[in-house]
Amino acid sequence: MAEYPGGPVILPAVGAFVTSVRDGQTGTVTGHEGGRLSVTWPSGRVTRVARADVRCGLSAGQVVQDQPRSLRPSLGEGRVLDVRTLGGREQALVEFWTTGERQWLPWEQLVPVWSAQSLFEQGVTPLAGFAERFRLRHLALALQHWHRTTGALAQVDIDPLPHQLHLVQRILQSGNLNWLIADDVGLGKTIEVGLLLAALRARGLRRFLLVVPAGLTRQWQAELRTRFGMTQAVIYGQDFEISDPAQWPLFEVVIASMDRLKHERHLDLARQSGRWDVVVFDEAHRLSRSLYGLTYQTSERYALAATLRALTENVVLLSGTPHQGNIDRFEALLELLRPGPVWRERIARLRLEPQLLAGLVIRNRKADVTDAQGNFIFKGKVTRAVTAPQNEPEEVFDRALRRYLKQGYDASRENRKAIAIGFVMTIYRKLAASSVAAIQGALERRLLRLQRQEPAAVQPGPAQPDDPDDGSPFVEADEQVSGTRSEFFSGETEMLRGLIGLARELRTHDTKLQAFTQTLIGGILAGNPDERVLIFTEYRSTQDYLVQTLNGLAPGRVDVIHGGQTLEERAAAIAHFEESGQFLVSTEAGGEGFNLQRRCRVLVNYDLPWNPMRLVQRVGRLYRYGQEKPVVVFNLSVSGSLDDEILRQMYTRLDAVAADLASVADEYREGLQEDIVGEVASFLDVSTILAEAATHTPSRTQARIEEALERARQAARQQDDLLRHSSGFDPDALRGELPVGEAHLTAFVDGMFGQLGVTVTHRLHAGQVWEIKLPEDLQRQLNLNQNQRVAFNRHAASKHRATLLDSRSALLGFLFETAGTYAFSGHVAQTPLGEGGTAGAVLRWQDDRGRPLSERFVVLRRQQDGVTVNPPAFSRDLLQPAVDTPGIPSLTVQAWPAFETALHDLLAAGASDDLHPDGYLVTGVAWNAD
Structure with missing residues (x-):
């Protein structure tokens, strides 16, 4: 600081531009001595001047570097937008590209630097080594842009799919x-x-x-x-x-x-x-x-x-x-x-x-999405019905149960206050369709309730407005329904005793269980003894029934998940199933939110849910990204059982309707039918039909199913007609971007280690883990020990106790920062990377308040037929060290307007109602020698 009339003043930094207040010449500060400045003028003459004899020499459009006098980090490079005087102090408005912020700063801390464009236009000859630094500078820019627009570096082992990257980019670039x-x-x-x-x-x-x-x-x-x-x-x-x-x-x-x-x-x-x-x-x-x-x-x-x-x-x-x-x-x-x-x-x-x-x-559809190579990632699904014929004892029980249910429904209609009786009857029907064990347990609890006059386990009531359409997510609670303390109808107790006796006899010759173990499980394992099988049921009692049976077939290889477990218990069961198990039996409540596509492709629905969306969600546990084989679904039912017959017919017709809708689509795609099944199912209200089926004739019930399917078909059509106007995955959308991936991260780190003197002593586990030694200056700067073990994906980092190089890594952040500094250079280069002339640039768009909202990193390559944006060949070139090619430049300054036109075209193409062009920054220019 120096004193002059009017108060203290800051001395301009070495390299700052100053203008003489006497003759208006602009020079560069080259030193300080005794509060005076050494200034070099355009003629080459150097003079010592007082601080009061010069003022700000910056002008709009100049590129400057922030050099703070405090210990705060530098804001980096920016472009001067304006200059003003406030309170006798001159300030410059600078837009910094790393943050997109515009700030008024003291001009004395801003040092003009050469931009890539000005270096090229002035014909500056690149020095030896600039080619490699050009490569590393643009690798850093590409990787950081990749992360900012996809979040990919937050977890480099996710291997995002194109539709996922496209979705994130679509949102971030929309403004x-x-x-x-x-x-x-x-x-x-x-x-x-x-x-x-x-x-x-x-x-x-x-x-x-x-x-x-x-x-x-x-x-x-x-x-x-x-x-x-x-x-x-x-x-x-x-x-x-x-x-x-x-x-x-x-x-x-x-x-x-x-x-x-x-x-x-x-x-x-x-x-x-x-x-x-x-x-x-x-x-x-x-x-x-x-x-x-x-x-x-x-x-x-x-x-x-x-x-x-x-x-x-x-x-x-x-x-x-x-x-x-x-x-x-x-x-x-x-x-x-x-x-x-x-x-x-x-x-x-x-x-x-x-x-x-x-x-x-x-809106992305399973039928549309592909992997990075353009291959469809879903391998299809096959559904097969397995029907168990009723034997005579089962027919007798079924008729007796129907008589009980009919009297219960009649009692519910006759007494409006007893509407809950109908609710209990419906639950019993669901339990009977699940397994003999489920309905037997429910009937025994009902009888015990009447005999001992114990409090009801669950008091059914009307659904609340916010309840899910399919009831409580923890449907296992249905099993505890026992109703009121008094009989639903006269003679209920005796009917219950008879039903329970019949149910107990069925245990020894349960044809549904036999079809499950002998026909279904036996057939699956005959083809592949190590096949893993996921089995779904709605109820815990059915789950216990199946587990007891399966433990006899595969001791120690049966796992369960249900709504009564903690998340940790469910995770442990799934881990055991995938590692060394064979059967995983899940209830509806337990199965919410888990995925098994990596190790399992066979699903058995031991009972069919009344809500078709539940079936779609069950299949979704296996039929999702990561499933490398066709999914096989077996739906088990009992012929002769009224509700089973209705459900089986309904699901058969649902598949037929979906196949019909898929066949008349504008462009039939394999897998579209599966999308439509879920779409139609979401509109299909089957619970009401089934609730009424007990008092309707079979033909009337079938007609109701057809009516419901037709309404669902129309609703699905209406939704599809509307949502087809949504944004969706376009396989060509990402082809215009510069391809970047984990290989580029590895190439960048390797190249920067070479520039900074970091030694890679060992490359372990197929190159996923590196053991490195840091030089002393980096040890001090990063506060790290000399010896480090780093990894490029989270799995390798966890398994081999290495530091992950992701977006939170101090070491990777330092490498990015170093490659982006002005001192690192690499703004211009003469190298084969440039071929006919290559320029890198960052484009940015803002909202209607001037806030930067969207950005894009591009590489422009000039060829005889014009300028190509993001050529894939450049992405491949970035993976290998670049070499300098001295000689006569193949690119002249007259070529620049073609780059500039391309940049303005890109800004215009990216603008929308929400996005307005904000400008561009040329990050580097490279060319080859003739």
């Missing part, structure tokens, strides 16, 4: 973070959200709230922690409680059950949680709001969503079935994405302007 993701079951929605959140964290966003079904909170936490390293992800109400709203800022990534959060006490706390960067709703179709006449009926869940919407600018909704045959509900979801009267009017015109959905909804 708007409010989207409905309507992917089919099994396409990796947790990976998509994890990638999106990781990319947003790289952009500086921190507070994320995920509102999910209660049964999925632990699964979401495990995915975010293990796959994306978000160890701070905590579950509200389980991992932490809030006693004072001031505690909310302590938690950055929060997972909450939507049914916990909707209650007033928790909702009041949520209102005081502060601003969230992004709020994610899983199973968003549960956020229901329906229009009745001119009045909206809003569920508690939707009210919760509206409350949280006011706390964030960005909402992401997840639902495989967002429409559900109800346009009002669908529009209500869209209004959560785009609130306000203007958008309400636009959404109301959705039927007339369905193209609106392209900027609101992303």
Whole structure:
């Protein structure tokens, strides 16, 4: 600091541009001495001048480097946008490309540097070694852009699929973070959200709230922690409680059950949680709001969503079935994405302007998605029906049970106050269709209830507005239904005794169990004795019945999962099944949220659920990404049983309807039928038909099924016609991007180690783990020991106790930072990488408030027929060290306008209603020698 009349003043940094206040010449500061400046002028003359004799020499358009006098990190390179004087001080407005921020700074700390474009235009001859530094500089840029637009470096062993990368890029490059993701079951929605959140964290966003079904909170936490390293992800109400709203800022990534959060006490706390960067709703179709006449009926869940919407600018909704045959509900979801009267009017015109959905909804279908090589990733599904014929004792029991159920239903209709009797009768029908063990246990509990007058285990009641369409997710509780203390009808006790006696006799000759063990399991294992089999049932009693039988066939190789287990117990059972088990028997409640596609392809439905979407969800445990074989599904039923016959007919017709819809699609694709099965099933209300079947003739019941299927078909058509206007996976969409992957990360690290003197002493485990030695200066800078073991994917890092080189790695962050500094150079190079002339650039778009929202890293290669964007050959060249090629440059300054035109065309192509061109920065120019 030096004193002059008017107050203290900062001396300009060495290298700063100054302008003489006497003659207006601009020179460069080359030194300080005694409060005076040494300045070199354009003529080459060097003079010593007082600080008061010079002022800011910067002008708009110049590229500068921030050189802070404090210990804060440098803001890097930026471009001067304007210069002003305030309070006698001159300042420059600089836009920094690493952050996208624009800041007014003291001009004295800004040193002009040569941009890549100016170096090229001035004909600067690249020095030896610049080719390799050019390669490493652009590898760093490509890898960081890859992470910022996909989140891929948050977990380099995820191996994201093209549709997942495309989805994240579509959202991030749209300029708007409010989207409905309507992917089919099994396409990796947790990976998509994890990638999106990781990319947003790289952009500086921190507070994320995920509102999910209660049964999925632990699964979401495990995915975010293990796959994306978000160890701070905590579950509200389980991992932490809030006693004072001031505690909310302590938690950055929060997972909450939507049914916990909707209650007033928790909702009041949520209102005081502060601003969230992004709020994610899983199973968003549960956020229901329906229009009745001119009045909206809003569920508690939707009210919760509206409350949280006011706390964030960005909402992401997840639902495989967002429409559900109800346009009002669908529009209500869209209004959560785009609130306000203007958008309400636009959404109301959705039927007339369905193209609106392209900027609101992303929908990927199993039939469309491919791997990186363009191969379809789903290998198909085969469904086979296995029918067990009733024997005489089973027919006798079935007739007796029907008489009992009929009297129960009659009693329910005769006495309106006894409506719960009908509920119990329906539960008994489901249990009977499951297994003789399930219905026997229920009847015995009912009889015990009447004899001992014990409190009812479950008191059935009307469904609440927010209950799932298929009832409670923990349907195992149905088994505990025992009804009131008094008889449902006169003589019930005697009927129960007779039924229980018949049921006990059936245990010794259960044809359904025999078909399961001998025909089904025997046939499966005959083809492959080591085949793993997943078996689904709705009820614990049936599960116990099957486990007892299977343990006799394969001792020690039978595992179970059910709703009464902890997440850890379920995970242990799955791990044992995949490692050394053979049979995994799961109840509906236990099976929610787990995936087994890696080691299992055979599914047996011991009982068929009344809600067809449950069957689709069961199949989704195996028929999802990562399944390398066709999935085989066996549906077991009993001929002669009324409910089994209805369900079997219904599922057969459902497959037929889906096949018909698939065959008339605009472009038939293998696997489309499976997509449509789930789509139609989501609209199919079978419970009502089955509930009425006890009093209807078989022909009337069949007619009702056909009517329901026709309504479901029409609803599916309506949804498909509407959602076909959504954004979806386009195999060609990513072909315009520069291909980048884990191999580029390895090549970058290897090259930077060579530049910085890091020694790789051993490359272990097929090159996945490196043992390295750091030079002393890096040890001090990074505060690390000399010897390090690093890995390039999380599995190898965990298995071999190595440090993962991901987005949180201090070492990788230092390598990126070093490669991007001005001192590292590499802005220009003469190398075969350049061929006919190559330029790298970062393009950026902003919102209507001037905030940077979207960016793209591109490589432009000039050829005889024009400029090519992101040539794949350049991506391959980046994997090998680059060499200098001295000689006469093949590229002249006259070639530059072609690059500039291409950059402006790209900015125009990326603009939209939400995105406006923000500019570009040329990161490097390379050319070859003639």
